[in-house]
Amino acid sequence: MRHQRVAVTVLLLFAGCTEQEMNRHLIEQLLTCSVCLDRYTKPKLLPCQHTFCQEPCLSGLADRAGQKVKCPECRTVHRIPQEGVAGFPNNRTILGFLEIPMEQISSLTTHRTLACAACGLKEELAMCHHCQEKLCHSCNSVHRERLRLDLRGLVCQLRRSLPKLSAVLGVLEQKTASLQENGELVRAEISHSVECLIAELREREQVLTLQSERLVHSALRDLQRRQEDLEVGLATVSSHCDCVDSSLADDLNLPGTILWQLHKQSEELINHVRELEKPGEEPPEVLRFVPGTVLYSNVVNFGSVSWAAKDAIPSQILSSDLSRRLGVHSSFPSISSMPTSIEVCSPMSISNLSSILARPATNILTPRTQARQRLNTPDSQSLVIELLDTGNHLLGFRLKGQDLLLHYQEKGSMKCKIGSKGSDLGYFTWPRGVAVMPEGHLVVADSSNHRVQIFDRRGHFVRSFGSYGSGEGEFDCLAGVAVSDRGWIVTADRYNHRLQLFDSRGRFVRLFGREGACPGHLSYPWGVAVDRSGLIYVCDKDNHRLQLFSLDGHFVRTFGCHGNGAGRLDQPHYVAVGPGNQVVVSDSGNHRLQVFDGAGGFVRTFGCEGTGLGQLKYPRGVAVDHDGNILVGDSGNNRVQLFRPDGTFLQAFGCWGTGDGQLKGLEGVAFRGGDIVVSDRENHRIQVF
Template identity: 25%
Template sequence: MASKIPESDFDEQFLTCPVCMLHFRDPRVLPCLHTFCMECLQEWATKQQPLECPTCRTQVSLPDQGVDGLRTNFYVNNLLDFAAAKKGSEPGVSCQVCEGNVEGQKSWCADCGMLLCQSCIAVHRKVPATKHHQMVTQEAINTMGGMEGLERKRHCHKHKNQELVFYCESCNVLVCTACTVVDHRPGKDHNPVEITTVAQKRTEKLRQFLKQIDPRIKEIQDSINEVEKTMSNLIPSKEAATDQAKVYFRQLVDILQKREKEILSHIEEQCRADGKALQTKKEEIEFEFAGLTSAQTFCQQAVEHGSDVHILEVGNQVQTRVETLLAKQLELESDWSEFQFVENTTVAGFQEKSKDFGGVKINVDISKCKLVVKPAVKGFECVAMLTTINKDGRPYITNSKAVDVTANMKDTFGRNVQTKLQMKSMGEWEISYTPKITGNHRLEVKVNSQRVARSPFTVKVQGREKPVLTIGRKGSGVGELDGPVGVAVDKDGNIVVVDQGNKRVQIFDAETGGSLCWFPVDGGRPYGVDVDSKGRIFVTSYGSNCGVRCYSKKGELFNTFKPDCMKQPRGVAVLRDGRMVVADSKQQSCLLLQPDGSLIREIGKGQLQFPQFMAVDATHDAMYVTDRSEQNIFVFGLEENKEFGMGRQGHFDRQFQSSPEGVALDAAGNIIVGEHDGHVRVFGPDWSYLQSVTKADGNYVSGLALTPDGKYLLVSRFHGDCIEVYRYM
């Protein structure tokens, strides 16, 4: 314990709950090490599920007791006591028990956390329950720099008068002397050790962690400083780029305006020249017109009003004039053609070309950009993920406008396949498409008009009846399987497999199929598996030492459940509230168990003969159970032993072609059935046949599981020693 309390710890903010903004009341520590009042957390938990830390938004998995089960922050409690004691030692502060006796010496009861006057102290020491409480005088409080004499003693919740002085290493709990005699007696199941001994070891461990934290903090602080330095250059960089862009586009505008003036001047000059030529043409035609109309008038007057003598005198002259005028070759039509403005570059074309008029220079390295093509199946929306990488080999963080990404796909016949681009996160792009035929497709991806490395990519599109991924092969090595039975998906989306022949559980990456880890399992022959919301793995085993065992992802055994009624457990399903349903082939029923493994009731007794696997529809309180002997699927209610219905063996709709083994439910309530002959089929909620996922191939299907998004179906092939992954939705 430190001899002196850091002054920073007495800061009001340190002692104030971030939720209610008051001094902590019963401070509780979340797994993320942030502290809040218990009441505040309880209220917060009622408004939010799952619970998130109000400060850092880390998702919190509460213990079984809820907020009450969280650890108390005793250091904060002690600080509050120390602050209260210091304040109480000041002149003019009354006794907190009798609320009088302002004058006179007072003492602080470290056990009660209260300031008492001399009279109350005398009474306090006479009461059996408080006579051994530690009292600290006012003078000692004024002189002390630490909390050694003020820390409250912790008492056993079961033996109220007993102080917690031992720590049971087997149970990870603090216990009193009485507990070491009754509930935590030293032996194979309990190992109580003095607190001081354990605390010294833990303190040394924490010191080691502190040594590791310091350089990491320095590294992070250096990174923050570097980011801040970069941020300080952000605005000047933006202003410089903005000024350059403005100058550039002003120059482009000037060029366009200059060109506009030139074109308008050309139009004006052409108009003047054409107008002058047309005027001259018009005058020539008008002159001829005047001469002809004059001759017409003279000739008409002679004909209508002239005497014979007049006709004879002027006739020849008129004839000669008219013949001359009529014989004269005159271009009556105008040789002018209408001029108009011609768009050598269309507006749409210019708009497209304008994309090349400048840009934002970014730090993307085209040669390092990565494209991951997810399995492609005909008729389904498929995706490829592009990650833009900078010159340092890290994902390039930017907005969608700073990077121009294009994707073009052609099918096996060279026809275009429509693609859609969407930026999922900074630096990551999703390219989605729906192929209509199988075969090799080609996907060309460009970033800022440049092809990324290895583009165009070959994308193999296959039919839905073939697995997009096959995991494992016969063997006992890492990644190998020997008789896989149960299969499940953990909260991280990884595939959890019961490797029966090797008596172990293997966890595989759902994207690559690579083995992430494995651990051995106890008991006889492991069979079923399920994963709860906390990531704990539940494995059944039948034969010798049968039971249901709960493991961590790393293989740490948390608990073993084996009620007296359990004989040969097969499949297992863990409900949201922690209860379990276990199919027991020897008991010929399904066992509904409490989270502690105690029996609630048997389901299907007298109807089931050899139950194998089950799937639970919690929304409709229904459980689907495959029965090998009856070659059927039974449907029961969870809360009462009510049978909903069943299938029948046969060769028509609502019937199975061989014994049903694995079973799963999709989000629409459809029933997916894996059969002994290798057939995997899908039935509607009314048992109408919908489709086949795989055809019968004689390869026994055991477990089935859907990925959390419902897009992929996992099929455990017992004799094929593998897990097959099929596109489902």
């Protein structure tokens, strides 16, 4: 149909038709059925978005025996509704056009001839996007040439700034090395002092060591962030200059819109470069340890770790004995270039460390890590299992309260990644849901490979089950996956509109559910969860609700309906059940999380659409730990966010990309001991943080 209209347009142009006549003819073509070649009567819209008359066109095309109709435009076969061809929706747009008289639709506006803003001549004008003036062709050419000269000057100014940025980057690298050396020295002194005291000071030693590590790590992250900003600035400026040079050399008649955009970008980059060129203005500072004198009566006040000017360091820290033991000798004075701030020497307890040691919500990748990514980019056809640190994969992980929050605030560095794109065992194609078995094995819904894969705690492949189809144990693009306390695996068989249960070995147990909107029926089920009593919670996505089933497949109840008010849902994707049987749902279409009680009563909602901390865009996977903290995969922002049980923001990490710790369209998330497991869907892998 589209090609016919294009051909008619060309014929009308060659025939010398006026623009008004041509528009009238094209609108008439739009309102003409491609089957009967007459104006639409009762236009019906097929699922493929093509429109035809109800009678006699669609009725004549319908296969009454098979209850199907094939679209004559795209040849797609559609199922006829129970009420027949009349059950297809009306095309309200076409109906609206049919009700408007053709004289009103085809009325055209005439253009007035305006005067050029430069020379005053009345002729055809063009808008300059630089100064928002209308100019004639000759004046516009002169104006664009002037703009090109300005643009070349800006690029030259940017190129002159590159050596300055490189010099500032070198200074930051030196400061980073000195800070690391300083931190090592202070940690060694803390350990030496604590070892000279009685056994009651051992707990204090851990507090001081943790305090110093957090301070050094925080300062390192600030330096690394500035270093990365400079690296990105260098790359951006260089890329922009090359792009402008190439554009100006290849096309001497660039449109004014593009020239103005390049000009504006160049000015913005110059302002950004001026900010990057500013060196750190902080006075030099070093970390110091001050030993206390109270041993027995007030052990908790023994010592502190803080920033201090170098000349304020106690002389005993630099004693020849300590320097000899640590092997530093003359290397320590090199830290004179370190930044300083106001000295803080008051003792701190574990309970108030969070406000001081809180980490910014960002995923930091050091230049060394980035270089490793560039040199060791995995081949897309091979399985990738990279273990960076597996020492904390403990099922007995039971930190609580403030200690657990501090543990989560350290998240952001990838510990291991599993898989790459492919269909062989151990490979993924669009992995979605993830869950953890009682023994710590990881269960992954390998969606587009139509199977479930299981990996052990070190990321090694254990087993796989399932294949494409609609029979028992077969899947059609499964989504969510959950594990019961008994080790049963529950899967959401998305396009088959059902749930399937398997034992821990992957052997089929039962299936239940079918397509529909009635209680117990499903429409594209997505996330699933199982509570301690064995009830299965499933996100009935296109029915905008949650449904509960028993493990034997019997329908229990449903809650939620379509909308954006409290307790209403818009395409819920994932669900998790936490302590006290609180149910957390990712209300994806409303860009928020909602919390319900076990009976479906609304408790609270938090999050809103946006890119700021605590804001969400199309949230996907959710998980709840043993202390009630909530983990969510912020899919639209390509990051993971953590919230306290009351919904207040705690931490965020991750960014868009393909490198370690970077994410593209994440889906399912899960807690495994002290680790966070993320399904990195578009990178076809699982990452553990």
